Each structure stands twice: as C-alpha cells, then as structure tokens.
Amino acid sequence: MNKTLEEVVSIEFNRQIGIDTCLMGFRSTSLASLAKPGQFLMIHLGRETKDPLLRRPFSIHGIKDKNKLMILYRIIGKGTSLLSTFKEGDPISVIGPLGNGFNLPRPNERTLFVAGGMGIAPLFFLTQVLNEVQKHKFKMFLGFPTSQEVVLLDQLKDLNVDLSLTTEDGSLGIKGLVTDLLDQYLGQRLTKRPVIYACGPTPMLKKIAQKSFTFNLKCYVSLEGSMACGLGICQGCAVKAANSKDKPYYYVCQDGPVFPAEMIDWEVM
C-alpha cells in the first residue's frame, strides 16, 4: 500500500468559483510531496457533529508551491454544503493521498483528455504535471450541463490545453455532450492513436470505454463509487471486474480510482 497520512490541516481559502462550484485549498507539505494526479483524499466534514457521518472523497485538483493542495468540488448534498461553509483557518481532517493515480503517458504518446463536470478536478492536476515535462498541447474535451456551471477555462488555457468545450444546452461552446466530440474526433482519420484519460459521470465513462474498445485505444477512466473508508477496508466501493474469474470485484479506492477501461465490466455499470 502507498504511504497514507491522516492530518488535520487548516483551510487557506474556500471560495465559490462558479454556480455551486467551489475551490478549497490547504497547506500540507507532506501530502503535497506524496500526491500524484488521479489520487484522492478522504475529508472529514462532521467536526462537531456525526451527520454527515462518513468522510467524503475528493480528487486532488492541484498542487501549488509544493505545499498547497487544492480540491475542486460541487455542492450536491449535505457534506459538500457543509464544506462550503468552512472558512479560512478552519481545521479539517484529511486522509490521503489515496488510490492509484494516472499512469503518465510516455513522452511521445498522444493524449486525449475527456472531462465531464467535476471530472475536470483530477485531469486538471494531470495536465498541470504533464505541462511541466511535455511541451506540446494537450487536447481536451470538456463538458458541462450549462454555461453557468463552466469553470476553469482561463486556467486550462494557461496550461497549454487545446480545449473544446461543450454544454448540453449550448449556452457556451458546442451544444451537446463531450462524447459527441469524441465520436467526431474518432471518426476522423487519426495520424496518431491517442491514449484517453477520462473522468466524469459513469454513463459518460461507459460510452467512452466502449468507444475505446471499438477503436482499440488505450483508455484510462477515473471512477467514482460509494465509499465508506477509502482505505480498502470496508469493501463498499466495489465495481465489477471484466474478467471476474480471478477477482469478482475491484475496489475503487484501492484498485482505482483510475482503471484501464478494459478492466471493468461495463455491462453492469
């Protein structure tokens, strides 16, 4: 198992950067030195209360100055609502870094990033890291339901990303789903076969995985799953393995969250 820490950190900033979307940063030199793109943190939000009971998983969204970590989150329920009320200086307990990160592409490999909504969180960190070692542009398809939810456009441009944006209602960028862009893209004659890195809602990942099989492309997906512990203990975060003879289920927190698409049984997803 990778090295894992439990630390009580102090929030440096926690601000809304879009409709229901917030960016939270805290300082931890030790976590920052361990964290890799694709890994996540389990954050305890209860403080004085036992409701919410469980920690909540969040991808590591970026590292700054070698000692600051960031998470990007959407307010969707009890835990994230509570989190959004936390202020600078408030203490929170963080466990991490957890799970296996992305396998970095080889220097000459072409990459294609596909992100849906908050799926941008870990992919942003990945481009940030790749940007330091690779010079060429990264192609990214990024989708949101509507323009009001779109975040990070400027930051992605700074990161040398060749971005195509979709919104479902067409209020910004191209109207449609990111998977439509993928269809189009893969429909073209490709000079070089890209490696796909995808993160977002499960139905989106399923489509992308199936495309990757059709076009015989290497594809990494970062999955979500209901998690209690994030530590490989509770066996709550099961996903069905494609080749279920050896191992019927993988555990997202331990075996993932990033999986080569072919490892997963997409039928049941």
Place this chain on the structure above:
Amino acid sequence: MNKTLEEVVSIEFNRQIGIDTCLMGFRSTSLASLAKPGQFLMIHLGRETKDPLLRRPFSIHGIKDKNKLMILYRIIGKGTSLLSTFKEGDPISVIGPLGNGFNLPRPNERTLFVAGGMGIAPLFFLTQVLNEVQKHKFKMFLGFPTSQEVVLLDQLKDLNVDLSLTTEDGSLGIKGLVTDLLDQYLGQRLTKRPVIYACGPTPMLKKIAQKSFTFNLKCYVSLEGSMACGLGICQGCAVKAANSKDKPYYYVCQDGPVFPAEMIDWEVM
C-alpha cells in the same frame, strides 16, 4: 398560550466574552416586541445536519433598541459548540418567546437576585427591564466556579446592581457559593422581606427554595429541564409538582420556566 413565532433570523454578532462563554445577538422586531424577562427561545443549530437533532433552549438575555435580542451561552456540548462557530450573517431558526416570564415585583417590593453561572442570562434581562421603571439599587448575588468564567460585571454595574460576587475557588470576589451569601444575608435582621428571583443549577435552586421556605419568603426560580419541543407538546420537560394531586407534573416549557418555589416538589430534584 402566548403568541409564539418561528423566525429565521440573521446573526448580528456572536462573540466570546469569557472562557467558553459567548454572547450572540440577532435582529427581530417581532420577537423583541413580545419578549418578557424569564422567557426563552428554542434555537435550531443543525442547519445542514441532523445532529444535533433537537433545538436548544436559551433564555432571552436582553433586548436592545427594541429590535435586537441577545442570548448568553456557555459552550458545554455539541449544540453550543456548533453555535459558537456561527458567524455574522448566518441564518438561524428561532422559536419564541416561550414560557412564562418572571412576575415583576411590585414597585415597593424589595428584590434579591441570585444567579449561578449562566443563570445570570435571564436575570440580567429582568434587571434591565426593572431598571427602566425602578430607581433603587437591586441586590444581586452572583456566583461562578472560578474567576475565568466571570462575565458581565461591568454591564451589571451600569444597571444599578448592588453586586456580591462569589467564586468557588476564591479567585475573584468572595470564596464560596452564592448560597453561602444568601445564608449570611438571611441570618441578619431584615428590615424588609425580599422577594427572591433565582436562576442557576438545580442544586443551587433547591437550597434557595428551602431557605425561602424556612424564612417564609416569596421566591421565584427559573428551572431547566431536558426539552425536546419547548412548546408543551412532547411532555418531556416534566418536574414533579409539590401538590401532585391536581397535576402530578408541571412542564417547564409551558408552566415555567419560572415557578414560585412552593409549586415544585424539591424532594425529588
């Protein structure tokens, strides 16, 4: 039943004024116009969470400018810890004013206030109100465990209070309990029989009640009790009635929290 409101108010200030003791104020013209000394509020502290589940009762500690209410509270557990993290502008739901307040003394009656710890909260409001109509000094015995917990001394002096302070460890004022002062005081030849108004921990109130019986003094006590609703619905806040034939139990929230001492069966307290 008295008129009762449920209102979501916005916190104007919420600051620590002593070790583990805070003062919180909010604006509500309607509650301020109804509130009488001795009444209390049920405050919902959960907001995003269901733990703490029940509202918490707090005495009305004072009214300012006819539209601001204050509560004085000690951080002792989950609910009060949470409350202490609330900031200016945070919304909270308040139900009140609840219960029966103090019967005001007649203009020529001598009064004696006895407060233990947070028992000062409602008595402060009472002196505030009396101060507007009466000119003479109010005698008050006020006790805390230790000097660090002492609050409101200056404010009480502004209110024309003739204050005797005790701390259990003698770190400020007279060493001992407020009830020691009462013993001494009642041991003297009294020219005028005072009406006692007491609020504080139950063992203190019990002693005071018994003294009042011995000396045949009118005595009002403001009781606490485990409350779920504060509205007379759940029957949770029972206290045994002295004359339990008519009514075996009183309900602190509805029949109190202020009771003439002789109404209560102190044996079982």
Place this chain on the structure above:
Amino acid sequence: MVSSPNLSVEIGGLKLKNPVITASGTFGYGNELIPFYDPSLLGAIIVKGLSLRPMPGNPPPRIVETPCGLLNAIGLANIGIETFIEEKLPFLSKINTPIITNIYGHTIKDYAKMAKRIESVDRIAAIEINISCPNVEEGGMAFGTDPDIAAMVTDQVVKNTTKPVIVKLTPNVTDITIIAKAVESAGAKAISVTNTFLGMAVDVATRRPKLANITGGLSGPAIKPMALYLVHKVVANVKIPVIGLGGIMDYRDALEFLLVGARAIQVGTANLINPKTAMEIVNSLTDFCVREKISNINQIIGGLKVNGENHEKGGDKKNK
C-alpha cells in the same frame, strides 16, 4: 391548464385529503397545537395516546437526545379519555380533518371499553391502537410482540366500534409480518409501522442512566432506515393499507415511505423540532407531483423499482 395533483388517499374507508398525518404524542391534544399553521391542511391528526384513566407519566428525565435520534420515556402521560372528550375534543372538532385517537390499555378489557366509549363520539374518525409503547410497565409493547395477544386486542376493539381500527406495531420483534398478519385477520383496517425502538443511554459522569425510566423508545432520523425496511416488509405481507412512520423529516423521507408502499405517512419527532414540518411536507409533495407531472399521489405509492420491476402496491395484492 395545470390542474393541481390529487393527493387524497383512502385508509380503511377513511378518506384523507392527503397522506400526511401527525403521529401520536408529537402534536399534542388539541389546543396545545401550536398555531403555526391551519391543521385542517393535514390529512389527519392522531392525538396523544389516551388511556381509560389519566396517567401521570414517568419521572424525569424523560427525554435525551442521541445521535440523530430522540430517546423518550414519557410513559404515556395523559389526561384520560373522558377528560379528553370533554375538554379537548371541542377544540379539535373545529379542525376540518379527521381526528384519530390513539389508545392504550393496561388490559385487553381497557381497550374494549375505550373503543366503546369512542364509538359514541361522532367527531372521532378512527382509532389507532397502541400495542407498542415501550415505556409502560403493563400492556404496551408486551401486547405487540405476541401475535395472539395482538389479535385479541384488535378483535376486542373491532367488536366495539364501527370506526376504522388502525393497529400501531412495535418494531422490536423478530418478524413483524407475523404480527401484521395477525391483526389483519383480527379485523384491523390499517397498520401503522412503526412505533419506537427500545434504547438507553448512560451519563458517564454520574454513571446513571440518562432516563429515570432507564430505557426508552428511540425515534427520529436515526431509525428511518429500519422503519422503512419494516414498512417495505409489512406492505408485502398484508392486503390492508400500511401507514409508514419513523424519522420522517421532510417530503423526500415521506416519498421513500410512499414508494415502498405506505398508503400514508406520519410525522412524529420532526414536529417537535420544526412544528411546521407536516404542513411543509404537504406543500412539497404537491410541488413534487406538479414538477414530476404526477396527477395522483397513488401513482407513487408502491412505485419502488426493483430490478426494473415496480414494487407491488400495498393493498392491491395477495399475501405471499
């Protein structure tokens, strides 16, 4: 034209304008109802549990908060059925919604006597039998854990009244469906699931139980998953309607119970925290139906999808 959704449901011949009922012991008798809203808006009101003669209730402390739960040992403190009818019912009678009395007896005869007395009172629409109170020495829960006694109590009440009889079950049993079937056979027109779960709490500082009664009944959000499970199980095993309750705090909780097949729901502990809860649930259910284009709330009842199939509707099917 947008027509407002039909929220009305029927429980054992009793027509309710909506499926939201206030639970016994959490909404008072009548004039204690806090005038935070017009109670006529509710589907029905179940009053505090009544016994043949007044009961003082248990010594304090009677309540203690637990994580997301409320542990109570009120001990059925009540003014007795006669005083209720004389002093409280006149006020309640002005409310334009069915008034249901919740009754508790020390003996089976007590239940029968109360049923007879209530039979003569027009303004009481139905009787909920409490055979599930954990906080009294005699009767109470003991009656609710034995199918034969539960059936006998039900039978005696049914024989003495023409009003619909609802039996409120205790969750503290191995197989609630056995009790449910027993009271159904004995003539119950509906079943309320569930009363409180047995629990206790200890004050570590004093080393004493936090409740004077030592043990109490647990209610509130903590019990919701268990209550929902029991409702789901009972619905699948009886033909009569089931009224679901246990930890319902908002309309989403209410929908969970309706989806598993509850014909109506009761709001208990939530009333104590936010006295407007029941009314807000009525409003939110209406909004929900409008939003989801549901014209009749009965389309939701039992609408749980399991493996692509709809869950069988409570009351519309055979035992199995």
Place this chain on the structure above:
Amino acid sequence: MVSSPNLSVEIGGLKLKNPVITASGTFGYGNELIPFYDPSLLGAIIVKGLSLRPMPGNPPPRIVETPCGLLNAIGLANIGIETFIEEKLPFLSKINTPIITNIYGHTIKDYAKMAKRIESVDRIAAIEINISCPNVEEGGMAFGTDPDIAAMVTDQVVKNTTKPVIVKLTPNVTDITIIAKAVESAGAKAISVTNTFLGMAVDVATRRPKLANITGGLSGPAIKPMALYLVHKVVANVKIPVIGLGGIMDYRDALEFLLVGARAIQVGTANLINPKTAMEIVNSLTDFCVREKISNINQIIGGLKVNGENHEKGGDKKNK
C-alpha cells in the same frame, strides 16, 4: 508514585491487555490494516468475516450513509478461510495481540468445518461466530433468530475447537436474552452484542433502493442507544462475559457499554471514519482511569448506578 491503571480484562479464558477490540469487517484482514498506529496496542483484533470458500459479495452499491448511520450490504465478500490462513495470517501473526477470526457458514456443517480448521492454527486465539449477518441469503441472520439453531451452531463449533468461542448475536429479534441463554448453554464462552440492524433506503430520484441488495445492516452512532439497551439486557441474563458494540465512536461511548456491564467493547464503523479510533479509545480510557483514580478497569464494568444501587456485574452473578 502514580501507577498506570490496569486495563486488562478476561474473556472466556482469553486475557486481553485492554477491553478495546476492532469489530469484524471494519479493520480488514491484516496487511490492509492501515499503519496509522501499532495494532499491538489493541486488546484484540477480529478480522473480516470468513467463510469456508471465498465469497464475491453483493453487487454495488453496497453502502449508503443514513442519518448518523451506515447501511451496508457487503454480503460477506471474503477470500475464504484457506487463503486467509495462507496469505493473511503470517502478517497478522507479527502483531502482539490476540487475533480472533469471525466465521460465517451457509450450513451448520460449514461452521463445524471451519472450527476444525482453525483449531489447528495456533496463532488464532478465539473464534467469533457470526450468526447475525443480515446481508446473505442463506444462514447468516436466519441462524441467529432461532434459539435452537443458534445453540446447534454454537455446539458444533465448540465441539470442534478448544479455543474460546464467542457468539455474535443479531439485534433483530423479539427477545435477545432467549438466544443469549441458548448459546450460553451450548458452550459459548462469550457473547458479542450486537451485529447490525436491518434497514433500507430509497433513492427518490430513481425510485430504486439505494442498495443493490435492497436491504442492508445499519451500524454507527444511530444504533448506539439500541445496542446499549441490548447489552444491558443480555448482561443481566447470562453468566458469561458480554462484548458490547454498536455505534462506539469514542471513549465515552465505550464507557457507556462498560458501565452497563460489557466486559470488552468493539469498535466498528468508527474505524472507517477515523482509523485511529480504537487506539485513541485505549489511550483515553487510560487517561480517564488516571483522572478518576481508577486502578483497574474492572471497577467500571457493570458500575451503572440504578436507584442508588450498582448495576450487577456481567459475568459475576446468577441468571435471573
């Protein structure tokens, strides 16, 4: 000189350095134990429930959070007893504290076979029998709700091992003391109270159960009052030691269970939230004893004061 308090307790001949045990399914098998602290500090470790052959577990979603609770339907996913002994035990053996296996069988014979297998493994200190899992089709809880079957399972295990046998009971019964007495008579050396409570949750948006298994077992702070009540009740009815668990999150919760008479406690769900919980409870219990001038933890066990009297101590008295 301040001597450090003696926290050691004895469970059916097994000496524990302190009464804090990690509950089955919430602390992993062994090398998955997160190295947040040295597990040798614990009183004992109970590993994830094992079956004769590997079990895949239930399809996801397997867990859902409820108010102050965790509903799980893991379905006893496990690698089987053989693989456990081969692959996991070597690591566990390095830990200087008793390792207890929690076993589950589809049939009574399964239990017997596993007991026999474990008997040959020195490093396993005791066996906890799980007759209370609500998340499997066969066996599991069904065995734990019938006193005769519970006794038969116990008897078969006891016959096949010389190690202390602990039986873990389900709370989902009308009278837990009947089951407790049955397994005591059948030779159990201790009883763990309690496993999870049956529950379910519904996703209102999709109208589906939130768990693929539809129902699950509820654990966590929500169940603490009920678990404590059951421990209190079992302690009063058996002579063998009772191990208390259910919703213990900190040392105060642990003390509540010890005060009602639990000889030791288990930490379950709390491990998943704060992996250091069990160790912190050991430390805080030590501090508590020092602060309160308690030289031996056994002075606390059963120390509940009821009406001025001390509660009878678990294990030191007659049935009643």
